[in-house]
Amino acid sequence: MRPYHQNETGDVYQIVQDAIQLDKLARQVSQPEDGAIVTFAGIVRNNTQGRRTLYLEYEGYETMALRKMSEIGATIKQKWAVNQVGIVHRLGRLEIGETSVGIVITSAHRRIAFEACHFAIDTLKKIVPIWKKEFFEDGEVWIEGDFTQLPTS
Amino acid sequence: MRPYHQNETGDVYQIVQDAIQLDKLARQVSQPEDGAIVTFAGIVRNNTQGRRTLYLEYEGYETMALRKMSEIGATIKQKWAVNQVGIVHRLGRLEIGETSVGIVITSAHRRIAFEACHFAIDTLKKIVPIWKKEFFEDGEVWIEGDFTQLPTS
Amino acid sequence: MRIMKIKVLLFARLREIVGSEMVELHRNEIFTVRDVWDTLQAEFPQVEGFGKSLLFSLNQEFADLNTRIEDGDELAIFPPVSGGDN
Amino acid sequence: MRIMKIKVLLFARLREIVGSEMVELHRNEIFTVRDVWDTLQAEFPQVEGFGKSLLFSLNQEFADLNTRIEDGDELAIFPPVSGGDN
Numbered sequence A, B: 001m002r003p004y005h006q007n008e009t010g011d012v013y014q015i016v017q018d019a020i021q022l023d024k025l026a027r028q029v030s031q032p033e034d035g036a037i038v039t040f041a042g043i044v045r046n047n048t049q050g051r052r053t054l055y056l057e058y059e060g061y062e063t064m065a066l067r068k069m070s071e072i073g074a075t076i077k078q079k080w081a082v083n084q085v086g087i088v089h090r091l092g093r094l095e096i097g098e099t100s101v102g103i104v105i106t107s108a109h110r111r112i113a114f115e116a117c118h119f120a121i122d123t124l125k126k127i128v129p130i131w132k133k134e135f136f137e138d139g140e141v142w143i144e145g146d147f148t149q150l151p152t153s
Numbered sequence C, D: 001m002r003i004m005k006i007k008v009l010l011f012a013r014l015r016e017i018v019g020s021e022m023v024e025l026h027r028n029e030i031f032t033v034r035d036v037w038d039t040l041q042a043e044f045p046q047v048e049g050f051g052k053s054l055l056f057s058l059n060q061e062f063a064d065l066n067t068r069i070e071d072g073d074e075l076a077i078f079p080p081v082s083g084g085d086n
Helices: A022-029 A062-079 A110-127 B022-029 B062-079 B110-127 C012-018 C033-043 C045-053 D012-018 D033-043 D045-053
Strands: A012-016 A036-043 A051-060 A082-090 A092-095 A099-107 A130-136 A139-143 B012-016 B036-043 B051-060 B082-090 B092-095 B099-107 B130-136 B139-143 C004-010 C022-027 C055-058 C061-063 C075-078 D004-010 D022-027 D055-058 D061-063 D075-078
Touching (some): A012 A022, A012 A062, A022 A036, A022 A082, A022 A099, A022 B022, A036 B110, A051 A082, A062 A082, A099 A110, A110 B036, A110 B110, A130 C012, A139 C012, B012 B062, B022 B036, B022 B099, B036 B110, B062 B082, B062 B110, B082 B110, B130 D012, B139 D012, C004 C012, C012 C045, C012 C075, C033 C075, D004 D012, D012 D045, D022 D033, D033 D055, D033 D075
Parallel strands (some): A012 A082, B012 B082, C004 C075
Antiparallel strands (some): A051 A130, A082 A099, B036 B099, B051 B092, B051 B130, B082 B099, C055 C061, D055 D061
16 A cells, blocks of 8 residues: 655645555654654544444545645644654545544644544534535435534635 | 453453564554544654663553553443544563554544544553653663652542 | 626535535625625525534635635535544 | 561662662661651661652552551652653
C-alpha cells in the first residue's frame, strides 16, 4: 500500500476510498523530537441510539474538504506547539467497525497533543464538507450536523 | 507475537519488555459498539530541554504497577461510559522514537474517549511505580516525578 | 442583456432531492448567492423546506446569501456537514 | 524479646544509593513505616537527604510513615514515580 502523501511541512491531509491505516500514518509523520502521539479514530458503530446500523455511506465535496482539513492543521500549528498533523478521511461505503476518519497529532508534550487532536475532530465535524447516510434494516437516513453559522471568508 | 492479555472484562493492563504495538492493542480491544478510539503513545524524545538524549532505561515495581494500572482502568470505567481500556508500559532500555507507554480508550462517543485517555496518562504518571533514567552523552540522571502526597489505602 | 450561466454543486440530501449533483442555472441578473438560491427554488420547488439550515460555499470557502458572485465562480449548496465519527 | 525481620524493596535512585534492591532489617520493635525508615537511615546514612520526598507502599498500596506494619508485610520505599512519556 502506498504511503500517505506528506505536504511540504510533513503534514498529511488526505481523502481515501480504502481502509485507513492509522498506525502507518502515525509512523510516517513521527519524528525524533516527539514525546507524545495522540490518535483519534472515528469508527462506524453498530447502532444509533439502539437502532441497528447495517453500514454507512460517506459523500464529500472533495476539493473543499481537503482545503478545510489543511486549514484545521494550519490553525492547530498556530495555536499549539505540535510537531505534525495527519488527517485522513475515508469516503464511500463503510462497514461496522471500519474507520471513517483518522487523526494523528505529534508533539513534544502530551497535553498539547490531546488538545490539538480533540480540536481537530470537533472542528472537522463543523467545517469539512462531508456527509454520511446511515443504512438501517428498515430504511436509510442522511445524518445532518448541527447548523452553525460559519465564518465566510 | 502473542496477543495482549485481556482480563475478564476485556481490558488490558500489561508490562512488557519488547516493542509496544498500539495498533494491535487497539484492534484487540475494539468492539462493534465503539464510535471512537483515542490512543496515546509516550515516545522517547531525542532531547530534554535541548540536551541530547541517547536512550532511557525504565525500571518498575511490577506487581504494584500492574495493580495501579488496573486501578486507573477501574476508575475510568466508573467515571466515564468507556467501552474498553488498554494500558501497556514497557520496561528496560528504550531507544529514541520507541514507545514507553501505550494507552487505548474505546467508547461510543469521542469526548469521553479523549477525557479518559488524558486522565489515564496523567494518573499513571502520578501513581504507577515506574521510574526512568535518562542517559546523555556526558552522564545519566534519574528522572523523578513531582512529589505528591498520595492517598493511602 | 447578457444571460449568466451559473453551475451549482449540490451534495447529500439536497443532491438527492434535486436528483442531480450539478445544476446549471440561467438568469439575466445574478449578483449574489441569494439570487441563485431563489432561482433554484423556482426551478426545483421540492428544495424549499430546506432553506433555513443550508450552507453555501463560493470557490470552496463558506459564503452566505449576500456573498457576491462573479462569472466562473464555483458555487456549492449543501446541508450541515456530518463527517467524522458517528 | 522477639526480633522482627522486615524485608524492604528499594527502587530507582534509592536502590542505587543503597546498592541493593532489597534489604532485610532486624529490630526488636517495629510498629510503623517510620520505624523502618529510621532503621534504614541508621544502617545506610547515605539515604538521609532523601527523606522528604520518598514514597512508601505496604503490600502494594501507598502508605505513609504512620502506617502500621505486620510480620510478613511487603514494604517498598521509592522516589516519586516518573514512568510514561518523557
